[in-house]
Amino acid sequence: MLILMKPDATPADIDGVCGRVRELGFTPHLIPGQTRVAIGVTGNQGAIDPSLFAHFPAIAEAVPVSRPWKLVSRDVKPDHTIIPLPGPRATCAIGGGTFVVMAGPCAVEGREQLMTAARAVCDAGARVLRGGAFKPRTSPYSFQGLKEDGLKLLAEAREATGLPFITEVVDTRDVDLVAEHADILQVGARNMQNFALLEAVGSVRKPVMLKRGLSATIQEWLMAAEYIMAKGNYQVMLCERGIRTFETMTRNTLDLGSIPLVKRLTHLPVIIDPSHGTGDYRSVPALARAAVAVGADGLMVEVHPDPARALSDGPQSLTPANFAKLMESISAIAKVLQMKI
Ligand code: PEP
Numbered sequence: 021m022l023i024l025m026k027p028d029a030t031p032a033d034i035d036g037v038c039g040r041v042r043e044l045g046f047t048p049h050l051i052p053g054q055t056r057v058a059i060g061v062t063g064n065q066g067a068i069d070p071s072l073f074a075h076f077p078a079i080a081e082a083v084p085v086s087r088p089w090k091l092v093s094r095d096v097k098p099d100h101t102i103i104p105l106p107g108p109r110a111t112c113a114i115g116g117g118t119f120v121v122m123a124g125p126c127a128v129e130g131r132e133q134l135m136t137a138a139r140a141v142c143d144a145g146a147r148v149l150r151g152g153a154f155k156p157r158t159s160p161y162s163f164q165g166l167k168e169d170g171l172k173l174l175a176e177a178r179e180a181t182g183l184p185f186i187t188e189v190v191d192t193r194d195v196d197l198v199a200e201h202a203d204i205l206q207v208g209a210r211n212m213q214n215f216a217l218l219e220a221v222g223s224v225r226k227p228v229m230l231k232r233g234l235s236a237t238i239q240e241w242l243m244a245a246e247y248i249m250a251k252g253n254y255q256v257m258l259c260e261r262g263i264r265t266f267e268t269m270t271r272n273t274l275d276l277g278s279i280p281l282v283k284r285l286t287h288l289p290v291i292i293d294p295s296h297g298t299g300d301y302r303s304v305p306a307l308a309r310a311a312v313a314v315g316a317d318g319l320m321v322e323v324h325p326d327p328a329r330a331l332s333d334g335p336q337s338l339t340p341a342n343f344a345k346l347m348e349s350i351s352a353i354a355k356v357l358q359m360k361i
């Protein structure tokens with residue numbers, strides 16, 4: 021259910037309604053809007069009888085939400101969600117009209133590799149550094165990441181460049197540790213429906229980027245985001261990183277067609293990852309340009325100082341020089357579309 025408050029509702033009126041929602045055993049979620057506050061109600065199994073709220077004069081309307089996802093829905097929150105970037109260099113927000121580029125190596129491999137990548141992506145105009153410290157690998161024998169040492173190196177790179185960083189958390193037991201260091205938590209494709217992990221990142225107060233699962237429908241993806249928001253973390257962004265189709269000549273099929281639809285269905289920012297989306301560095305620049313054109317709010321790109329020697333995802337990683345060229349070409353597209361970059 022969505023409770024729309026009257027524009028002149030006072031904080032006490034809003035508190036009163038939230039108290040009533042809790043009394044009924046449900047959870048209230050405050051959704052501030054441009055003209056009025058709305059309160060999303062979750063935790064109910066069936067429809068809630070609107071007459072339970074009839075005696076609150078500051079309520080304009082109590083409407084049932086028929087879609088299975090609620091807090092992520094544009095029906096519930098028409099305004100875009102804007103997620104401010106933390107840090108000294110952070111003059112922009114994700115979803116706020118700036119096309120935010122996140123770039124860096126697939127995995128943090130060591131100080132020199134990370135610092136070189138971080139300085140290069142920073143100089144070329146990236147606004148967020150990416151780097152995996154905990155790596156979900158298909159084979160148990162592949163490099164699994166530097167774990168906590170990787171987080172510390174990412175923090176050093178943030179110190180050196182001023183760029184906030186995003187990194188993946190793969191296990192509920194590591195959520196607090198990762199949240200202590202990272203600026204944005206990433207939930208990877210393989211964990212999109214790890215509901216315990218979704219609830220755990222929903223309980224921290226750091227932004228979360230939720231990647232679309234390898235075989236996830238749009239509805240499943242939105243429901244996964246709903247898990248995070250239902251726990252009270254509203255700073256969620258989605259990331260399209262390619263899905264598995266019958267095609268075998270690309271690593272994944274980057275589902276650009278989902279973007280306009282997802283932007284209509286939800287107020288959450290959407291990021292595109294053409295690196296995992298194609299698996300081949302030669303296809304990344306063209307799809308990065310398409311990402312700007314299709315209306316995404318940002319990009320996640322893998323960049324490695326020496327892709328041939330990368331411990332993971334070398335074939336899809338750009339060299340710093342290729343990344344700088346990509347930035348120039350997407351800047352041209354962003355300019356045409358009157359987006360900052
Ligand atoms: C990654 O970003 O390095 C990663 C593992 O991505 P995905 O979860 O999309 O495969």
Ligand code: MN
Pocket residue numbers: 126127296322332333
């Ligand atoms: Mn990768």
